[in-house]
């Protein structure tokens with residue numbers, strides 16, 4: 227196969243054309259600050275969006291922030307998480323779900339996944355809660371399930387368990403913007419819901435996030451913490467430590483533009499998923515990860531994912547991991563951190579790595595699944611409640627391109643490439 231001239235990227239947000247109008251307005255009215263009409267307008271749009279519900283109308287409030295990571299941080303802070311506390315968090319996730327626990331001096335307790343959704347296993351969660359209580363004398367301070375690649379977690383069971391032990395839930399719906407469970411938008415079930423608008427998420431503000439809260443009191447408190455917790459005096463008076471986490475009015479302008487096409491974006495991601503499901507269904511050993519068909523789940527399919535059976539032979543797999551990765555990792559030009567060795571003690575199988583490099587040679591970007599947090603060196607001492615599911619999936623899984631720029635023809639090309647790379 228001949229390689230694509232233009233690289234097919236994993237996920238890149240598409241501009242609606244309305245963004246510039248909102249951003250221009252910010253310049254014209256001199257609102258180039260971390261608050262303003264676009265921030266208010268974007269929050270209103272987000273509230274309308276997350277409060278959609280097939281059953282009863284919701285009244286959630288939203289605070290726009292500088293990052294999804296900031297939203298996780300403030301949510302945990304408002305759950306009262308502090309030094310010495312423990313927080314139950316899904317192990318199979320991006321580090322932004324768990325790192326803020328450590329910012330607060332608390333310890334993550336990692337919970338493994340269930341096979342069908344790849345998300346937090348409710349049975350393991352309850353086991354962990356009881357075991358932490360037995361071992362430390364205290365219950366964990368919060369529960370953080372994650373909508374991995376947009377897939378809804380089993381929120382009905384998780385809420386049942388959380389309510390039984392009176393532990394607040396912080397839904398990490400950063401990847402699951404617009405995904406639903408029983409017709410209700412993710413992020414609106416728990417005490418708090420986290421959204422992210424990084425450049426590669428369902429919609430973007432270039433960088434940004436939001437926190438969904440229930441009551442006006444909580445909303446006000448979050449707003450205080452996001453703006454350095456300044457008391458109402460003519461001068462700056464501080465009685466609590468706050469943060470500089472508010473979203474910029476420029477970024478919010480991009481967000482308002484994005485909200486005009488969010489439903490089309492989500493529809494496109496779902497369509498791309500269907501195409502992968504259809505076109506890869508007859509390849510032995512390849513399985514496209516899809517939502518359970520029991521009726522409650524509605525994934526936004528932020529990224530499409532597949533698994534490759536360990537017995538499938540992929541061309542070039544004998545050469546997988548032969549060289550050390552030397553790419554830039556810091557996000558800044560020139561920040562290069564060369565890995566010490568080509569291997570770690572937990573990595574995708576050789577056939578998966580060969581598939582990644584094979585696709586890469588055709589100018590198709592793909593990526594391993596998130597490496598479970600309980601396998602990260604930085605968390606080697608954290609308690610973990612495991613069933614092997616996330617580690618097994620990490621070894622066989624990979625993410626495929628899914629954004630609004632991925633055309634039907636691109637999917638056909640990608641599936642043909644996958645087929646060709648399999649050695650029969």
Ligand SMILES: *Cc1c(COP(=O)(O)O)cnc(C)c1O
Pocket residue numbers: 293294295296319320322323372398400401421422423424434435
């Ligand atoms: C992207 C993401 C976040 C938030 O990340 P930011 O880049 O700070 O917006 C949080 N959790 C998960 C699972 C994510 O993928």
